Amino acid sequence: MTSARPWLLSAPALVIFAVMLLTPLVMTAVLSFNSFDFYGGIKPTFGFQNYADVLSDSYFYEIFLRTFLIALATTVIAALIGTPQAYFLLRMHPFWRSLMILVVLGPLLISVVVRTLGWAILLGNNGVINDALRSIGLIERPLKMMYTSGGIVLALVHVMVPFMILAVWAALQRQDPATEKAAESLGARPATVFRRIVLPQAMPGILSGSLIVFSLSASAFATPAILGGRRVKVVSTTVYDEFLNTLNWPLGAAIAVILLVSVLAIMVAWNKLVEKRFAGVFE
């Protein structure tokens, strides 16, 4: 009797999980095996035609490659910005620290769409940045920033850095601050202390933060949709187009499944690597 209780207690959550997440996922997977005819619509057949179409078309390869490169660049830049920032946060006076944490997390309270539209205003050919540069005479023709991968990375980094900071900060809080003093007393300069003592202890945080940032960036939709539009397509905007413009739902579903599986594979491989590297060192 008692063994049923845990299941009963978690039943509401399980039901929501099944209805809201599992069902659409399974239906998407099923859909990806159906076929599509421009005149007849979706046919409930079963086949790997959609996967074959995607995997044999260099157009899709390019989109997948671009997506992962954007996600990778975002992850690396977010780590480069977020790690020192988390360290500064840790070293701050408690009063300033709580204020700065609010500043760091504040953007999360604003919708990604609103923030990205803000970037569009800044980055456009007649945007704030180009106008300013032109008016002080640094450039003649506007720098192209909208509808570029670089612009997308820039805006994604802005969205993702708080996640990286939180992950690194959690790791840094677990370290004994006396280890830095110990290194110093043994003759290490501040830069050496950071590189040899702080950074390795922050590494589990950087790696788990990278995992979050990479997967969120690879599947981000709003930012690439607004800043990349039709010209710089990523996987998620391609799926959107297949569903809503071409109306080829099965193909869109196949692309979505491939994205899901490849992000999962990258995450699992990454996790394995991390575990192997840090076995025995940290908990």
Added chain:
Amino acid sequence: MAILELRDLTKRFGETVAVDRFTLSVEKGEFVSLLGPSGCGKTTTLQMIAGFETPSGGAIHLNGRDLAKIPARSRGLGIVFQTYALFPHMTVEENVGFGLEMRKVPAAERKKRIAATLDLVHLSHLSGRYPRQMSGGQRQRVALARALVIEPELLLLDEPLSNLDAKLREEMQLELRRIQQEAGVTTLLVTHDQSEAMALSDRIAVMQGGRLVQEATPFDAYDRPTNGFVSSFLGKSNAIDAHVESVGADGTVLRCGDLRLNGPAHGEAAGPVLISLRPERIEFCGEGDGVVAGRVTERIFLGDQWLFKVDTSLGEILVMRRNSGRREPDVGETVHLAWQAEHLRILAVETAA
């Protein structure tokens, strides 16, 4: 010659004075303990010597050099932190070698010195382990080895044994003393544990409220405390308020309520004083020989000792007797207490600062 000299060292944190005109010198090869209750400024003193806190006043000299302008990383001190502060991502060998690496010691010599130091702390067989895979006592030894391998002029230890359980702590005390003597390193230990300070040190500096109150060998500090604080902090002690009645060449007569007590010769001519009497110096005796009579209110068996609380006209008196297998007085029994006049310590009454 003194290796370390602290002169009027002072540290203020805003309004609080953590260390107040602290003066101390430590000789080469000596083992000195800073002993005092929690919050008396021991750690702050150590941190100033190490270079992690800037003194508000006074001077620190190491081997004749003024340390004021020298950053922590150039002071060349070996420090063992209360939490050990081992680098969790490095093996024992890498931890110990870190200081040598910073000093750019060539790899071959580094290896030799790491091996020798690990040998000294009996950890050679664990050189490849990570700190997480070791027990508290082993981590303690790694921390010690890491501090000693750089052959520091001075070893600083901040409550190094307080994270160990009682049995291990006793073992490590002996180990620490052995290692310190084998390495011949001048050592300054900070502790709030009086038995640790007495067991380990050549000299004890007792601190109270940021100030030095007594500096003596463990035996002298215990046997000749300079004030009531030291006598109650080092071991157990009976404190009795009294008045000096007369001072003679061979002793002092004290009045304590209706009772007249004989004490050793003392400078104080008259007025209120504090008498300190160690519980183990008091004996039970026959009715005629007793200084004071009382009733046993509590009796605690400590294995090798008995501890009695006796209600007397002098107040509650602690008596400690060695367990010699004989029958000892029971709770409720009337006993007579005696001691030799020379065992009384007459201390000045502390004026509330």
